[in-house]
Amino acid sequence: MEAYSNSTRMICKATRGSIVSMHRLHYTNVQIARELGISKPTVTRWVKRYQRKRNLETRPRRGRPRCTTPQHDENIKSTLENNPSSNFPQY
Numbered sequence: 332m333e334a335y336s337n338s339t340r341m342i343c344k345a346t347r348g349s350i351v352s353m354h355r356l357h358y359t360n361v362q363i364a365r366e367l368g369i370s371k372p373t374v375t376r377w378v379k380r381y382q383r384k385r386n387l388e389t390r391p392r393r394g395r396p397r398c399t400t401p402q403h404d405e406n407i408k409s410t411l412e413n414n415p416s417s418n419f420p421q422y
Contacts, residue, residue, distance in 0.1 A: 342373060342377070344387055346369070347377050347381075348387060349363075349367060350367065350378060351377070351381045353366065353367075360374040360375050
């Protein structure tokens with residue numbers, strides 16, 4: 332699940348779904364923002380994006396693509412948890 336990020340304040344998919352659902356129930360953007368604890372511009376952005384594209388996906392991010400897959404990440408994490416001595420040396 333996506334989480335909140337300090338710099339970009341990324342909104343998780345469940346919150347995006349709540350925004351759209353509340354909008355369909357005729358809540359105002361201000362009411363939605365107050366209820367969910369997010370800004371009105373964020374609510375407005377997601378409502379408009381949903382109306383245009385009919386989905387709640389985020390746009391691709393800029394920057395270098397990942398080198399590992401989520402499965403690789405899990406394997407690395409599992410290896411380090413199960414074999415602490417294989418970790419980097421402690422200084």
